[in-house]
Amino acid sequence: MFGKKAGTEELEAFYPIRPECVAEIPKTRFKPRAGKTLSARRWQAAFSETGCLDIAKVLRRIQRGGIHPSIKGLVWEFLLGCYNPNSTLEDRNQLRQQRRERYSMWKTECQNMVSVIGSGNFITTPIITDDGQPIEVEGCRVTSAVSDKKVAQWMLILHQIGLDVVRTDRALAFYEDKANQAKLWDVLSIYSWVDDDIGYVQGMNDICSPMVILLENEADAFWCFERAMRRLVYFYLLQDG
Structure with missing residues (x-):
């Protein structure tokens, strides 16, 4: 049950604003609604003994009162399709571990090409230059010319991702920490390597940012973002006919 004072003050504690930006940011219109908002208690109650989720019950509550910020990351993993609601807790733990290992493998692969990752x-x-010649950059050295087309295309967009990361959600105190900016950059850089059909375009940073904020584990944030991109691509293809 939410207290009478539950409202913008409580919610802003989850997403603190940098003091110098407070006046520029509009107050959230969302307020937890007792008996309607999907709370942590209601979320836990939606699972069976084996860990299967009653997704219909969850969706009804979300439609009535939204999701409390304390559980948004957990809920989004189901809403975006990271996990099947009919899966058991054991199934999900195994899948989560497999995905984390796969992400770690991709991250190592990227680190071997660009050491600043991670x-x-x-x-x-x-x-690098447009023709693949290395450019000396502090903290990131490419030792030789790059001839592989996929590698060159990927390396050429990494700095653009960095420029967009700097501009992402600048009012949030979360991104005052450079490590959090680097986490967002890592996820976007690795995604653009893994899915070179999409690569990276401006705006993907804004889609990815909430996942990085809400999900503490970087690999979990990556997979949530990957599922979000799948849905966006599918929607685009439907619209395109």
Whole structure:
């Protein structure tokens, strides 16, 4: 049950605003509604003993009163299709571990090409020229010319991702920490390597940012973002006919 004072003050505690930006940010219109908002207690009650989720019950409550910020990341994993509501807790734990291992493998692959990935830093200037010649950048050195087309195309967009990361949700205190900016950059950079059909375009940073904020584990944030992109691509293809 939410207290009488539950409202913007409580919600803003989950997404603190930088003091100098408070006046520029409109107050949230969402307020937890007792008996209607999907709370942590209601969320837990929607699971069976084996861990299967009553998704219909969850959706009805979301439609009536939204999702409380404390559980948004957990709920989004189901809403975006990361997990089947009919899966058991054991099934999901196994799948989560497999996905984390796969992400770790991709991250290592990217680190071997660009050492700054996973370092807690990121780049905002090009590291190679258009014809693949290395450019000396502090903290990120490409040792030789890049001839592989896929690798070159990927390296050429990394600094653009960095520039967009710097502009992402700048009013949030979360991104005052450079490590959090680097986490967003890592997820976007690795995604653009793994899915080179899409790669990276401006705006993907804004889609990915909530996942990075809501899901503490970087791999979990990646997979949530990956599922969101699948849905967007599918929707685009439907619209395109």
